[in-house]
Amino acid sequence: MYQQVARVRHDEGMSKQPKYRQVADALRREIDNGTYAPGARLPSESELSARFDASRNTVRSGLNLLVTEGLISSSQGLGYEVRSHEVxxxxxxxxxxxxxxxxxxxxxxxxxxxxxxxxxxxxxxxxxxxxxxxxxxxxxxxxxxxxxxxxxxxxxxxxxxxxxxxxxxxxxxxxxxxxxxxxxxxxxxxxxxxxxxxxxxxxxxxxxxxxxxxxxxxxxxxxxxxxxxxxxxxxxxxxxxxxxxxxxxxxxxxxxxxxxxxxxxxxxxx
Amino acid sequence: MYQQVARVRHDEGMSKQPKYRQVADALRREIDNGTYAPGARLPSESELSARFDASRNTVRSGLNLLVTEGLISSSQGLGYEVRSHEVxxxxxxxxxxxxxxxxxxxxxxxxxxxxxxxxxxxxxxxxxxxxxxxxxxxxxxxxxxxxxxxxxxxxxxxxxxxxxxxxxxxxxxxxxxxxxxxxxxxxxxxxxxxxxxxxxxxxxxxxxxxxxxxxxxxxxxxxxxxxxxxxxxxxxxxxxxxxxxxxxxxxxxxxxxxxxxxxxxxxxxx
DNA sequence: TTGCTCAACTTGTTGGTACAAGCTGATGCA
DNA sequence: TGCATCAGCTTGTACCAACAAGTTGAGCAA
Structure with missing residues (x-):
């Protein structure tokens, strides 16, 4: 059905990271460098799913990591939003x-x-x-x-x-x-x-x-x-x-x- | 395949809570009252799955909530353990x-x-x-x-x-x-x-x-x-x-x- | 006895599907 | 014009299946 082995082979040490972490890391980087500013909306799950060539479940796992880290929040029907934090x-x-x-x-x-x-x-x-x-x-x-x-x-x-x-x-x-x-x-x-x-x-x-x-x-x-x-x-x-x-x-x-x-x-x- | 509707009907206001939250709440209560003491191991996902009549994924969602709250931690091959915190x-x-x-x-x-x-x-x-x-x-x-x-x-x-x-x-x-x-x-x-x-x-x-x-x-x-x-x-x-x-x-x-x-x-x- | 292997558990990851439920804008009726 | 409806987007919940990978203990071999 799917095979993890073949992919890991050519990943060349750059990432033994599971895919959902790669998604989270990529998005975290883009939030940090301002690609997605505070208050901005992230692409939808299905868009991210296409971009990262991952299933919706996998993308959701990655997004959930960022929610857990407090970087983004989600609301049903609206999407994911980058949190702002003025202390x-x-x-x-x-x-x-x-x-x-x-x-x-x-x-x-x-x-x-x-x-x-x-x-x-x-x-x-x-x-x-x-x-x-x-x-x-x-x-x-x-x-x-x-x-x-x-x-x-x-x-x-x-x-x-x-x-x-x-x-x-x-x-x-x-x-x-x-x-x-x-x-x-x-x-x-x-x-x-x-x-x-x-x-x-x-x-x-x-x-x-x-x-x-x-x-x-x-x-x-x-x-x-x-x-x-x-x-x-x-x-x-x-x-x-x-x-x-x-x-x-x-x-x-x-x-x-x-x-x-x-x-x-x-x-x-x- | 599965129907949520019928079940929600007879839940009688006691819980509109989704099932994965019910799992988390039940386990959190048992951790609080000492059923599972710090350091103790929780039942395995498949056991909990049977107990709550929920799929493994649903149980995992619930457990993940408790991990997020810092109450338990998991390690591959070992299971879930109640965290202790001597400050x-x-x-x-x-x-x-x-x-x-x-x-x-x-x-x-x-x-x-x-x-x-x-x-x-x-x-x-x-x-x-x-x-x-x-x-x-x-x-x-x-x-x-x-x-x-x-x-x-x-x-x-x-x-x-x-x-x-x-x-x-x-x-x-x-x-x-x-x-x-x-x-x-x-x-x-x-x-x-x-x-x-x-x-x-x-x-x-x-x-x-x-x-x-x-x-x-x-x-x-x-x-x-x-x-x-x-x-x-x-x-x-x-x-x-x-x-x-x-x-x-x-x-x-x-x-x-x-x-x-x-x-x-x-x-x-x- | 010692040490190794392996089966049988555990959680981790990834894919799939289906439907519920919240939001928004377009459409169309009054 | 004004308003209700609905299609079409979004995320939320729930299920299933399969395989990867870590841990443990039983049991066999040296």
Missing amino acids: FVLNASRFENLDLPQNGDAYSTDVTAAGRRPHQTFRVELTTAPEYVAERLKVEAGDTAVLRFCHRFVDDVPWSTQATHYPEWLVTKGPRLTEPGDIAEGTTRYLASLGIEQIGYFDEIATRMPTPEEARLLEIGAGVPVLLWTRTGFSDERPIRCTITTFRGDLNRMNYEIGELSARSENEPQ | FVLNASRFENLDLPQNGDAYSTDVTAAGRRPHQTFRVELTTAPEYVAERLKVEAGDTAVLRFCHRFVDDVPWSTQATHYPEWLVTKGPRLTEPGDIAEGTTRYLASLGIEQIGYFDEIATRMPTPEEARLLEIGAGVPVLLWTRTGFSDERPIRCTITTFRGDLNRMNYEIGELSARSENEPQ
Whole structure:
């Protein structure tokens, strides 16, 4: 029916690579060198099938590799599109600066400063602390806590989700724990209203592939990892909040400044 | 030959999900709840094919989803194995502490302290600075630079690669730029020998899917993202080195401490 | 016992087919 | 003109078949 042997013979070391990888490599090269620019559509499967002299299944395997790598995305009826990725940089050591508390929401400020349009939805609820959060807040897993969940967009593109847990002892300090509006304005402001000062953060950064739920919220297909940022905030006595932010990995980068940066470092590399 | 219609009819809203997703979801659930523990082998494709009453191709599509999510890996002749992921935590704000320069290689120290066995290979060469690095070192792209490339293992598992670029002006300060051995011992020590002190860092963190080359070096299959850590070190005058570390995303996590952490925070959540 | 071969498993690759389902523009009716 | 329909494109899902190639263990030969 088909014979692989004869073909491999004359391939002369240039590629023992299987055909579907050759397809992926060729297309990846063309995406890299700009033959297919971000936003552009790739030729259809049947066209590629003809070009590479491969079956539709084989071409699909190759395209699937590129989807997995996050280079392209597909939609039924439309075709394959080259993904664009303008990254948004978050300076985590300056963010919510300890000395200069932001007047308002730090996220909105940052996005607006970058000339882009922020948009976010809130949800505040009473819940129990999951184990991961409880460890960090130094409470028992299952203890009640207040969760402030936040879904953020930049120019109407889903950007990140943020879940902040406050321990029970903290929210009962305030007179109005049943009013979600208090927390909605932002963590720093809320804590200030309770007379609590954050004096330090413990940040943890990890990456992994999104869960199906995350993929849905952030509208990312297979092949785009998420960047997980867990920030535990401390008062002079104990942890006062734990914020887990889930970023689209292809659209975000984080920065930290440590120690002194020389004078000329003001204009950081973009 | 086969008819999808009849089956969908009686599925009763419980799942409009395509069959290959049902396979993936079922297996994912069983991996999560421990039916298949890390390191365990999944049933073979043909067994799963019988269990789910699906063709081998359909089962493969489902398994491929889990590979993409990084939950399992496959090897020809062996089968599918549930991946284990013990994460290794790197405290980036304490790492190469500015006040207390490490006596020796910081990586080896950290890994040994965690009760695991470090192993690394070096390569030092004279090269030109790629654009990304040149921007950070404030030199022209294409300028000569010294590259120290480092391939690191923990318990013989590939862990990370590290590429440190030093600008030309710096290496010519030392009398012996042709001796690769000097840099091999580590950045901090090398800089000290040149009488240069690092007073600050600029760290950038990003994530993405690995390039084929990275996947080869780190021995990660599709579905495992990499964590990119770029550290630019500064003297009191200017950037003196740029280190790009590529971690396996499934095995590493980074920490930063900012400001003051309360007394009880010494025992950080693992 | 040792060591080799080989059968019988495993996944990997590639081809084929058929139909479902989403999108778009042309066509034609009101 | 306006709108509904539909043909013809696209990708998505599902099946089948065949052979390549890696791994393992049984079993035979030295």
